[in-house]
Amino acid sequence: MASRTVRFISGADQMVICPYDHHHVIHSRNLGKHIRKCRKNYTGPELAVCAFSAVHIMPPQELLAHQASCPYAKYDVYAAAPE
Ligand SMILES: [Zn+2]
Numbered sequence: 001m002a003s004r005t006v007r008f009i010s011g012a013d014q015m016v017i018c019p020y021d022h023h024h025v026i027h028s029r030n031l032g033k034h035i036r037k038c039r040k041n042y043t044g045p046e047l048a049v050c051a052f053s054a055v056h057i058m059p060p061q062e063l064l065a066h067q068a069s070c071p072y073a074k075y076d077v078y079a080a081a082p083e
């Protein structure tokens with residue numbers, strides 16, 4: 001089954017580009033574990049974390065634009081009351 005490669009995971013069974021090293025492409029199933037491991041070795045500039053997903057990690061200047069279009073923004077507990 002072909003998986004698409006994405007920068008920010010938006011569902012199951014995707015190949016996700018690691019925010020800490022763009023040479024890493026990780027299956028969504030292993031992403032959380034990989035991010036935790038890769039963060040320990042990361043020495044680059046500080047990255048911002050999306051308010052809607054702990055594995056949406058990016059340069060701080062991208063954060064606002066990302067959060068405005070984040071696929072998980074609908075789960076925002078701070079937004080309108082859930083249905
Ligand atoms: Zn990585």
Ligand SMILES: [Zn+2]
Pocket residue numbers: 008050051052053056066067070071072
């Ligand atoms: Zn996000």
